[in-house]
Structure formats: C-alpha cells, structure tokens
Amino acid sequence: MKHEPFDPRSAAELAPRVPRAGITLICEVRQGSRPWAPARLEDLSPGGFRIARLPGARTELPLRIRIPGMQLLSAQIRWTRDAAVGCAFAEPLHVAVFDHIVRNADAA
Template sequence: MSSVSADNSGDPPRAREERAALTLLCEVRQGTRPWRMVRLDDLSPQGFRIAWFPNVTTELPLRIRIPGMQLLSAEIRWQSNAAIGCAFAEPLHVAVFDHLVRKANPTF
C-alpha cells in the first residue's frame, strides 16, 4: 500500500509534481458572458490558476482559450480574492503541457 499525504485538496499527488509557474494571457468566459482577458499564472496537466475576475461562479463550467490551443473546458475548484483554481475537464497531454511550458519559459 502506498502512502499519500492527506492535504484535503482533492488533487492527485502527481499534479503537484508537474505544476509549472508561468505567465500567459488567455481569454475565459462562463456561459454566454463576454470573453475576458486573464493572466494564467500556474499550469499543470490537470488544471491551472488564473487571476480573479468579477462575477465568476462555481456552478458554471469555465471555457478558456490558451494561445495556440483549442478551446478547453474546466471546472472551478476554488476561488479567493486574488485567484481562481480550475481543473480541466480532460487533462492536457504531457506533450501539450511541455510545449506550453517551453513557449512561456523558453529557458525551461
């Protein structure tokens, strides 16, 4: 039996290992609301963290357009006064994740 630290975050331990700090400008929307430019500050194959924006609700899925990628869907997992944490509906393929990290941080 393997040992997993209990942190109550709901994220698998692997998500923490593959997390990359980066900065990308992306567009997000919920439902039929207008698209908004936001700063994506943290990315993993399982999800991401973006800067907070007004009128976000955890009940609706979030759509995100990351430059050079297809439209992606995500669920809001948490929010604070400064950020929103989301989980992709379908995790990113590791090659896509690596490409985005290299694109955002060419020296990575």
C-alpha cells in the same frame, strides 16, 4: 483483518509527483454567455491552473479557456480566493501539450 504498518511519510510525500509550472500567460476566458475576457493564467499543471483575477466567477458554471495556439479547453472552477480562481481541466492535458504550453510561455 490485517493492518499495514504505519508509514511516517506525509501524504504529500506518498502522492505521485505532478508536473507544475509557475508560468504566467495571457489567455481568454468565458463563462456561460458572458463575453470573452482576457485573463492571466498562472501555476499550470496537466490537471488545472490558477487565474489571478476573475471577478464574478461562478463555481457552478463551466469555464471555457483559449490559450494562444491551442484548441478551446473546458474547465471547472474548484476554488475561489478573493478574485483568484483555481480550475481543473475537464480532461487533463497530455504531457506533450503541457510541455508545449510551458515552452511557449517561457519564450514569451
């Protein structure tokens, strides 16, 4: 069995670069049959986002999110920390959609 030589670079250095934007925008979120509620979306990437505060969030239920000017998106809560939640989109955003959201958030 042949082994590859050890590469001293960290896993983070070897991982592909994923665009990430430290934006803040107000969107609407909903889980299950709960009513739509405003939420502050932060730290967006094509694969997911963070919501600053989402009390009562349940990781076993999908999250629906409405970003102004966009179609309804689905996501899954991957982690919770205090009242903040980290979410992964059910389908990653196309880079053009990601860029559009970031541009519009910066203009607001």
